[in-house]
Amino acid sequence: MGEVIAVYDAAGNRTGRAERARVYAEGLWHASAGVLVRSPRTGRIYVHRRTKTKAVFAGMHDCLAGGVLGPDEEPRSAAAREVGEELGITTRADALTPAARVSWDGEWAGRPMRCHLFAYALPYDGPIRHQPEEIADGWWWSGTELLDHLADPTWPFVPDTRVLIPQLIPAARTR
Template identity: 70%
Template sequence: MGEMIAVYDRAGRPIGAEERSVVYAEGLWHASAGVLVRSGDGERLYVHRRTETKAVFAGMHDCLAGGVVGPGEDPLTAAVRELGEELGIEIDENEDGPLPLASASWDGEWAGRPMRCHLFAYELRYDGPIRHQIEEIAAGWWWTDTELRARLSDPTWPFVPDTRVLISDMLG
């Protein structure tokens, strides 16, 4: 049996669980959570490029460390888990964890199939070390909001489409 993830209804309520492959193949509503990592002074944000071996949005750029929400998991817990896995940033979500930043729903398409996802974004101010998970992150760097906006102004620049839905609420 494959990895199980939470299945949501159109309104954003968890209603069960299903294998990730089934969720993607059938375009079931699910949720993802991610963290925008900003420097302590808030002047820069961390942008990364996904590996070419990722199942979804391979090789594309993103500014959220994140992933899908598991069964029984709330989005903040998923975001903190993914932050640790992808960027090696270990935090306590209750004490110094990420703060809510934006949320939206994305009803789009990926690889010719429908993809429906409720998106939850958080922000963390952080100046410590970053350690990439080599299976998921190919490279990363710090940019200003202006630098990211300049790249995003090119619609052909490979940036994950679900984060594009949230980007205007995330950049200063």
């Protein structure tokens, strides 16, 4: 049996659990939680490139460290777990500030992908330690640098995070 994750309905209610492979194959609604890491000193945002071995959005860029919710996980706890796993940042769940929430009904690799996304913000200036299976590279960018790259629709950026950008980066609302 493969990894089991939480399954949701279109309205955002948890309805059960299923193997991740089935969720992706059938386009079942699920949830993910991620953390936007921003330096309180410089205002820069940590951007990273996913490894080419990731099951979805392989090799693409993202500004959220995150992942899917386990069957019994709450979004904020999952976000704290993920930022620890992916970037080596240990934090309490209550230190994360809710930043955005959106439901994304899209497509990946010719199949439907439906996800409720919970984004949190974390002010942080400490060291970053990538999980080599998940993160290939990373760097700090200003919001303007990130938005300039996002202005190119062919730049390989995770599509579900892309829909959150106007809520995550205030300047995006005016661009």
